[in-house]
Amino acid sequence: MLSVTDLRKTYSGGEEALRGVSLDVGGNETVAVIGPSGAGKSTFISCINRLTEPTDGQVELDGVDILRLSGKDLRNARRDMGMIFQEFNLVERLTVMENVLSGRLGYVSTWNAFRRKFSGDDVERAYEVLDRVGLAGHENDRADELSGGQRQRVGIARAVVQRPKILLVDEPTSSLDPETSRAVMDLLTTIAAEDEIPVLINIHEVNLAIEYADRIVGLRDGEKVFEGPPEELDEAAQSQIYRGAPPDEEGDPVVGRPDETDGTEEVVRDGEIKRG
Numbered sequence: 001m002l003s004v005t006d007l008r009k010t011y012s013g014g015e016e017a018l019r020g021v022s023l024d025v026g027g028n029e030t031v032a033v034i035g036p037s038g039a040g041k042s043t044f045i046s047c048i049n050r051l052t053e054p055t056d057g058q059v060e061l062d063g064v065d066i067l068r069l070s071g072k073d074l075r076n077a078r079r080d081m082g083m084i085f086q087e088f089n090l091v092e093r094l095t096v097m098e099n100v101l102s103g104r105l106g107y108v109s110t111w112n113a114f115r116r117k118f119s120g121d122d123v124e125r126a127y128e129v130l131d132r133v134g135l136a137g138h139e140n141d142r143a144d145e146l147s148g149g150q151r152q153r154v155g156i157a158r159a160v161v162q163r164p165k166i167l168l169v170d171e172p173t174s175s176l177d178p179e180t181s182r183a184v185m186d187l188l189t190t191i192a193a194e195d196e197i198p199v200l201i202n203i204h205e206v207n208l209a210i211e212y213a214d215r216i217v218g219l220r221d222g223e224k225v226f227e228g229p230p231e232e233l234d235e236a237a238q239s240q241i242y243r244g245a246p247p248d249e250e251g252d253p254v255v256g257r258p259d260e261t262d263g264t265e266e267v268v269r270d271g272e273i274k275r276g
């Protein structure tokens with residue numbers, strides 16, 4: 001179980017990217033974080049594994065206080081968090097197999113890692129995982145010979161091969177076309193469900209979040225402004241996340257405020273927008 005409490009990040013320039021965000025992710029669930037550009041989504045994920053140092057707050061993974069760790073303990077904790085990146089972060093001149101095995105580097109001695117000497121079990125597991133992501137037969141292809149979708153499959157395999165306790169996924173489909181994006185999301189959520197790994201995923205496309213997530217979190221200006229199941233992410237909630245629409249006098253969020261339409265729409269307050 002990942003438990004984040006009151007996480008804050010102020011960058012050195014004074015930008016308050018996170019203003020006290022709390023979130024629990026556990027079990028087999030997929031939690032999608034959505035929000036406009038600059039809302040703090042990437043900062044949130046990178047503060048959890050401390051690629052970015054948070055300013056304040058608490059991050060616990062299965063009871064381990066991540067923010068207190070350093071050196072070897074931090075490296076051990078990081079390998080419990082499988083990272084999948086927008087730009088895949090593969091080593092271009094290495095093969096698919098070498099890239100996947102680099103997910104196991106934390107487990108082999110520095111000397112053996114230097115010699116790229118992996119145990120037979122590690123290699124066997126890498127073959128298995130590559131088969132599961134649909135890359136059997138591509139083990140010896142160089143990363144730079146692959147399509148975008150294949151590259152993200154390698155990224156997924158590299159994260160999964162290390163048997164993480166959680167997958168942290170940052171915009172995995174931003175560089176992919178819609179069809180490939182869906183294939184990657186299918187694969188990611190299938191593998192996570194089969195291996196019982198919870199997933200925390202930043203995603204731009206709201207439709208993909210609704211389709212694939214068990215729970216959606218909306219960030220805006222470094223604050224959590226929505227949390228709920230996909231069916232609760234109605235137009236009012238989306239308006240709150242993407243436009244910061246304030247609640248009206250009755251406490252209901254305002255949908256499609258007149259000054260934000262092109263004048264051809266009649267705005268009603270039950271979430272429905274009728275065209276003139």
Ligand SMILES: Nc1ncnc2c1ncn2[C@@H]1O[C@H](COP(=O)(O)OP(=O)(O)OP(=O)(O)O)[C@@H](O)[C@H]1O
Nearest residue numbers: 011013015017035036037038039040041042043044
């Ligand atoms: N390294 C940095 N130094 C200073 N400010 C930063 C840094 N990284 C991010 N920021 C700022 O922090 C805020 C949140 O950025 P972040 O990248 O986390 O948002 P995001 O929701 O992931 O955006 P996007 O969807 O565009 O990737 C932004 O105002 C951004 O300019």
